[in-house]
Amino acid sequence: GAVVSQHPSRVICKSGTSVKIECRSLDFQATTMFWYRQFPKQSLMLMATSNEGSKATYEQGVEKDKFLINHASLTLSTLTVTSAHPEDSSFYICSAPPRGLRNIQYFGAGTRLSVL
Amino acid sequence: AQSVTQLDSQVPVFEEAPVELRCNYSSSVSVYLFWYVQYPNQGLQLLLKYLSGSTLVESINGFEAEFNKSQTSFHLRKPSVHISDTAEYFCAVSDGSGGSNYKLTFGKGTLLTVNP
Numbered sequence: 001g002a003v004v005s006q007h008p009s010r011v012i013c014k015s016g017t018s019v020k021i022e023c024r025s026l027d028f029q030a031t032t033m034f035w036y037r038q039f040p041k042q043s044l045m046l047m048a049t050s051n052e053g054s055k056a057t058y059e060q061g062v063e064k065d066k067f068l069i070n071h072a073s074l075t076l077s078t079l080t081v082t083s084a085h086p087e088d089s090s091f092y093i094c095s096a097p098p099r100g101l102r103n104i105q106y107f108g109a110g111t112r113l114s115v116l
Numbered sequence: 117a118q119s120v121t122q123l124d125s126q127v128p129v130f131e132e133a134p135v136e137l138r139c140n141y142s143s144s145v146s147v148y149l150f151w152y153v154q155y156p157n158q159g160l161q162l163l164l165k166y167l168s169g170s171t172l173v174e175s176i177n178g179f180e181a182e183f184n185k186s187q188t189s190f191h192l193r194k195p196s197v198h199i200s201d202t203a204e205y206f207c208a209v210s211d212g213s214g215g216s217n218y219k220l221t222f223g224k225g226t227l228l229t230v231n232p
Binding site for chain 2: 004006034041042043044046049091093095097103104105106107108109110112
């Protein structure tokens, strides 16, 4: 099956710093990628839709200046958590539907962000 | 708008027993339905999907789910579970007409714990 690589798997940072998370589709192209946030023992909440070559679409209540998304190519999307604070600590997961098969999404392994 | 309800947050069972994880959805349009499995500190893996055709879908590791339109359900079943099936299971729905860019709406998850 299709593989989505997410890096890093875990990051610990100090409050006020910025953290970048990468999401790569390894064997397929993805014009769209999705970024989710998952709190402990809860479901995934869609944060934003990353679109190659255009601006990301953010869900209601998600601060676009806080969570910067860049879809630089057909295989790479990045999420940057700017000026991270302890309340940003969470599990972030990306997913990507293969180009032309947008009703199927493949998920990355997730990034555990801990802000001290 | 779509929503997914997973009626059981936790389901403990003994090894080799049958199990059913319940999922109900609401949607005003046609839907695609999915079950994903998440092992601790990992991303989501697609377990099975219903897009069209036969309402009974099966996975390679013995799980099956049946799409019941009249009851708006997509329950997941396995006749005999293994210790290794212990994980969090998420039911998800997307717009089958392609609206909302095939965004997934997740249920809150069911933690399946298989005991020896």
